[in-house]
Amino acid sequence: MAAPEVHHLFHHPIADHSFSADKQTLAVARDTSVELYGRTGNGFKLKDELKGHDKTVTSVDIAIDSGRIVTCSQDRNALVWEPSPTGYKPTLVLLRINRAATFVRWSPSETKFAVGSGARVIAICYFEEENDWWVSKHIKKPIRSTITTVAWHPNSVLLAAGSTDAHARVFSSFIKGVDARPDPGVWGERLPFNTVCGEYLNNSAGWVHAVSFSPSGDALAFAAHDSSITVVYPNGADQPPRAVVSVSTQLLPFMSLIWNGEAEIIAGGYDCEAYRFKGNEGGWQLTGSLESKGGPGAGQAQEESAFNMFKQMDLKGKTKDDTQLKTVHQNTISTIRVYEGSNGAVRKFSTSGVDGRIVIWNT
């Protein structure tokens, strides 16, 4: 397994990151702006800065085909940044929410995006040609608390959302005139807007940090603050799910997760490293870390000389420098995204975290 590619961008938390389709541009949410980095050789160089929000930017997503960037922020706004020859042009989206926007993702069709918020609504936003602006429709019921995360089904109609009321839910975000009528599937047959296709809670019930549909869209995984991941296999409309498998771990909670095929999940969070889960409807288990331990992670191997030892003893009162974690990330991983893959199988994925690093891993 090749070593991961580590890019230490700055000493500041990265709330979210997103790569463009050609992987030449990297958008990073930092403070109140979004920084665009361009690939130059082996590194990334700051290219542009998208300034438009006046509070912390919470999430950023680049549409794969159109190259549009959507950002949302604690200032309760979302902006769509349209690429143009003279740079990115922002357009304000009418979210109509009275609390912070927490999370935004483009639908796979790129005609809509979903914004989670602290106002207990999910705003489904789409472009209205006749008025020439982005409008939103709210999914309200039965959300009881802040939406922390959303994830799209491959059909661009179903949307999974995780909330601080400890539930992961699946909604329909069908919008007439924008979406094609979806085929009936395991999540339901008729899917008008705001249909609740599923509502899931695990036993120890922490608030939900991450949700994700499997590549086929027929299973849903979510990670919660009780250090668990839960995988749900639904069984058609109005039926109890075929299986709900919950794995509680000995680790700290996971903040983000992705599927690698239908039988593997990669999750990372407060333990600062990515872990692999394997399983199926019959059961899931944690199979271990994706990092090879003991090697010189981010901390370079220190030269072990007598001079160095006495210098350390003099400076710090100890010989070993234990201020560095053994992991590549030196702080919580907040986002995991697929970097390279095909047909649901992931070859490379990228992580970003509170330590200001972007790391590209091989699975």
Next chain:
Amino acid sequence: MSIIQQVSNATLNDNWRTINIDLLDPESSSNFDTSTLHPAFAPVDDNEIRTTGQQVRQLLRGGDAEGALRGALESAPYGGSDGVKEIHLQTVTEVLQSIKASEMTPMLQRIFRTEGGSDALDVLMKYLYKGMASSSTSTRSSRNALSPHETGGFSQMGGRPGAANESSGAAMSVLLSWHEKVVDVAGLGSVGRCMTDWRKV
């Protein structure tokens, strides 16, 4: 004094910045019963929990400390009243106190490896925290309640503050050493689950 001044004085005294606006909003999350978010627990009454306690003590007397601990943890009364929960806490504490320090880790590892073992250790962790939270207050109050019977003529004995502190200190050190060992086996995840879980012990 002009009318404008009077009005502004009145509004200043209202101190409107401290008004809890959530109480005035019917849609607000603070006007909503969080217990409706999760399925209800089966109710447990007083007699039921006492019987369970006796069964657990019987196992303990028979020398099966591991069975007693497992039994106590698996019959945690989530749906019981505070009194019921207090009774079961006593049972669990008794079991914990009767297990020798050298047996703790092997026993925890055996439980962890079995089916449902990690759940049992999560419950144990909840009892450790509950025990630590209540041992300082409850032992003192139960001491005071008992003191008329115990001390008879020597009323100053019961009131000696050190006595209560010694016993709660001993109970606390048992709980702390259990805590350390449970974290070793079940990880920090189980501490997190104590906080998130709706099923309070």
